[in-house]
Amino acid sequence: MRLTTKLGPAAVFAAASAMLMFATPLRAEDKIMDRLITVSATGYVTAEPDQVRLSSGVTAEANTAEAALSANTEKMKAVVAGLKESGIDAKDIQTSNFSVNPRYTSPRDGAPPVIDGYVVSNQVEILIRDPKSLGALLDKLVSLGANQINGLNFVVSKEETLKDDARKEAVANARRRAELLAKAAGADVGEVVSIAEEVGYGGPRPMGMARAAKMDAAPIESGSETLEARVTVTWKLK
Template sequence: MRNLSMMGMAAALAAAVALWHPNAAMAADDKAAERTVSVSATGTVTAEPDLAYITAGMATEADTAREALARNNAAMAKVIDGLKAAGIAARDIQTSTLAVEARYTQAKDGRPAAIAGYRARNQVRLTVRDVKRLGEVLDIAVSLGANQVGGINFDVADAERLKDEARKQAMANARRRAELYAAAAGVQLGAVLRIAENIEDLRPVAVAPRASFAAATPIEPGSRTLTVEVHVTYALR
């Protein structure tokens, strides 16, 4: 009888070990992990640009580097003062390029290239906070003597708020889609387990400048579209 009792205890212990074996626990976890649904959805917002960036500056030439720079300084001071007088704040005028470089003659008939003079360049990056005035600002810069005008870029000042709106749309679309799948499968949607996102950002729009500008230069900023894509995993119950 004692042997039978010992055998019964051993069998019970073996069953308990099997029940709590790590492999058994992992199998239970895997089974629970299978009760999920993963969906992807997007949210999109469109905005009109309310910021514009342009570069404007001067290139001057002279026989010496000092003279080229002095001429450039005087010319750029006139441009910058005129832009400020036109309503461009000092914080919206930032030097982007300042260089003095030699100009060379072409090598010819066996003679090496030689220094023919010097060129000074100074450019500023302008932030125009009223896009409707962009054409006017370009005209003012050119009329003040600017002979180098760089690319025009448009942007949106409150991009983060727009991203948040797109995120809300994307999450609402994701939940609607997940609920549809859950209902079709005869189960209920549970808690959110994981969220990941991809953003097609509101990058500035580049516009090729024209070589010269006439009065009331027409500028069309167009519109920008921002899309947020979310990947969401829900538990099912």
């Protein structure tokens, strides 16, 4: 005897759906995510500065703006001419600030302040390509009439190239730490997923205002600069 079973529409649809589910591959979000490890590390290299950036200029005061400007211009011309005579190239001298401001006085009777003169300031940024000449140059600037020295910054001209060794050290340090942490967790470090470098700027070293007095070839020590590279690296874990 042969038995025949008839399936209704609902049963046929359920069976077809089940077959479709088994035939469809897993979606990306259904897969197990890769195990990753991310480590940040720093590398260092020491270099001697081979250039100096210096900001210097003249501030002059007078009862009128015209007189203050005239006095400032005369002294500033002497300063610039003296820099060139000292071997500073014209392209290494650039005006960084120029200002004309009123000078106020406060009456004793409590009346509002009144203008009693003007102050003119003119400053240039100087690139000194021989740090050993800095002390003598500062002395000459003051003797020529410069009464403002607002910044002194030692520069490593090939900093970007020299930092390559620091970058290599930073990556090696990150790898060493990643392997240490992975081993402690019972895993191995696999291929690199991403590498990112942090970029920063240390800024200039400050220097106080020069006084209008002979500095006797001020002893300036350039020392050394520590160049730093910091990276963040992500690896897969095996």
